[in-house]
Amino acid sequence: VAQLSLVLLTTTAKKQPQALFNVHAAFMPEIMTLVKSPLLQGTALTCTLNLFQALVQANLPGLTYRHLLNMLMQPVMDLQQHQLHKQAYHSLAKCIAALTLQMPSEAVPIASEFLMGIQQRRSDYHLIFYLLTIGEIGRYFNLSAIEALPQTILTCFASSSEDVKAAASHALGAVAVGNLSYYLPFILQEIEAQPKRQYLLLHSLKEVITSLSTSKQGLEQLMPSVPIIWAQMFKHCECPEEGSRNVVAECLGKLVLVNPEELLPRLQQALK
DSSP states (O other): OHHHHHHHHHHHHHHOGGGGTTTHHHHHHHHHHHHTOTTOOHHHHHHHHHHHHHHHHHTOTTOSHHHHHHHHHHHHHSTTOTTOOHHHHHHHHHHHHHHHHTOGGGHHHHHHHHHHHHHTTOOHHHHHHHHHHHHHHHHHSOOTTOTTHHHHHHHGGGOSOHHHHHHHHHHHHHHHHHOHHHHHHHHHHHHHHOGGGHHHHHHHHHHHHHHHTTSHHHHHHHGGGHHHHHHHHHHSTTOSOHHHHHHHHHHHHHHHHHSHHHHHHHHHHHHO
8 A cells, every 4th residue: 555655646747746845744653663674665665766766757845855865864963863774874875865866966075975874983873874875876876986985984994783784785886886896805805904804895895796696787887897706716616714605605596596507517526
């Protein structure tokens, strides 16, 4: 039912935006309850993202890009609300990226703003939110203009919170999707240079492979880099950390699916 309601609102925003004039106070709190729900995923999440995009395009009073952005930041900024489910941070980040897709000129400024939030070392909740949101924006926009970005994300790998470390690893992988030529060599180089951070960096690499292998366009981007990633993974399949070995195995498995004709025989050969 929630999904159908979202579709109805989206269609209204696209075809008859004036019908939503001054009634957003009735439906936006309900939408935000849904965004914060751990159950929001799959098609319902896609419908929510479509609605936010339609609302930005409609540009109604009280529902501009900045209004909607503030609504999505509110649950994290409201310090009393530390009961947010992990899934909610991902949903909020995806919604902000969906908004920003409609306003490309905001991508670098918003990512820079959130990066400053990370550098100020706010609470772990803020860090997780900022990292995931930068990652989701970086998935669609090239953020290489923000020079401090990769190193700032890497500093979060040293956090005492496992959730912050996981968010940083996810963010680095997601940002790499938006600019593979810049970030992939960076990740591979760091895997070599930082044995202690290997596990998190391998997760970043897995995020890159997983994201790019789902679409034809992504595969075209990924294919030229497959040999270098493959070679790098084989250097680490006997590393002492079991967790790291598991991620290496997942990366190799995902790469085989990208190019089975060539890589499956090489994987079989390696078994010998």
